[in-house]
């Protein structure tokens with residue numbers, strides 16, 4: 614029987630690259646995103662594996678539980694959970710729409726946490742794996758993207774803690790921290806044109822790094838040498854200085 618991977622945010626960018634990677638290895642897929650048409654198109658393109666699509670807005674309260682219940686009802690055994698769906702918003706906290714910022718917290722934090730909670734018992738039973746997609750934004754405060762950076766700091770901290778809690782259980786937790794990547798993220802977040810987004814890398818390369826780390830059971834993977842240096846520097850430079858530098862890099 615083929616193993617099954619559940620991927621959130623599967624319709625574009627890094628998530629879609631995971632779809633391509635896992636399908637090429639013969640995994641069955643459970644794909645979650647909002648865009649039903651895109652999900653159907655992806656399902657259509659894979660005839661030799663089982664593809665289940667779930668159109669769901671994960672920023673809605675209760676959505677993670679609904680996804681879990683759909684999977685349970687269909688008796689699908691999940692071996693790998695990839696919490697990838699997420700978005701960012703560029704701008705000053707005071708200027709940005711609070712409903713959109715709350716949706717970001719709901720998606721980037723709450724849905725990821727709840728999906729992990731609901732699927733964890735069966736993932737342990739199945740000797741499974743979890744991959745949470747954070748960001749290099751996780752390592753410092755992010756003036757001009759304050760909430761986004763804070764959500765990714767949560768994802769990193771939560772994932773590292775969970776990996777340790779579960780270290781004697783038969784499940785692994787990996788957290789992927791990419792830097793700027795060519796996807797729909799930049800446009801959706803209105804961050805294109807900033808110094809940070811001057812040289813984004815390919816999403817396929819990022820997904821491959823995540824895949825390799827997940828398969829080897831590594832806890833934290835930061836993509837790219839410069840990003841590793843940046844994350845390390847953020848840990849020993851004064852926080853106030855790091856915040857000032859980050860604001861400069863994020864500005865347009």
Ligand SMILES: NC(=O)c1ccc[n+]([C@@H]2O[C@H](COP(=O)([O-])OP(=O)(O)OC[C@H]3O[C@@H](n4cnc5c(N)ncnc54)[C@H](OP(=O)(O)O)[C@@H]3O)[C@@H](O)[C@H]2O)c1
Nearest residue numbers: 622624625626627646647648671699748793794796797798
């Ligand atoms: N690109 C970067 O520079 C970068 C860097 C570091 C980390 N990341 C992280 O990488 C992850 C993937 O982002 P990406 O760069 O691949 O962006 P993307 O191309 O915009 O993809 C985002 C995916 O999430 C889905 N999604 C968005 N809102 C959703 C919602 N409310 N409910 C369910 N699904 C939703 C989208 O599909 P639908 O529109 O169909 O719902 C899409 O499939 C995110 O967590 C992001 O924070 C990105």
